[in-house]
Amino acid sequence: MWEINQHIQKDEKVIYEGTPDWLGYLFAFIIAFLLIFTFIFPLLIVAAVALNNKSTKYLITNKRIANRRGILSESFKSASYNHITSVHVSQGIIAKLLGIGTIVIDTAGSGPAQDFRWHFVKNPIKVKNTIEKKIN
Secondary structure: OOOOHHHOOOOOOEEEEEOOOHHHHHHHHHHHHHHOOOOHHHHHHHHHHHHHHHOOEEEEEOOEEEEEEOOOOOEEEEEEHHHEEEEEEEOOHHHHHHOEEEEEEEEOOOOOOOOEEEEEEEOHHHHHHHHHHHHO
């Protein structure tokens, strides 16, 4: 249902495919259960988080990086390696302990805002290094 294969070119090889890690949503789960004592509202939050997680994909191929988002509609964005200007990882204390982080990928012509922001990525430094190897 939320596949990215339709966006991959015939001569393109996927090197990495990922989704946000569930541990990144731990705080949302805890808040939902602490603030709301009903059974229905926390279930709605869990369902929304699960749908968001399953409908988000991060890709590194031999030609480009890309991300796909959307449940009912779809947003697909990609950039070739020659357009990437910087890649960095952002991790707070808890994220670092959980082994997750946010990867921010700036591209040429993106202006002051970042073009790609991959949240809750497992082993973010390893993923960042994979992208940087393709840039060089």
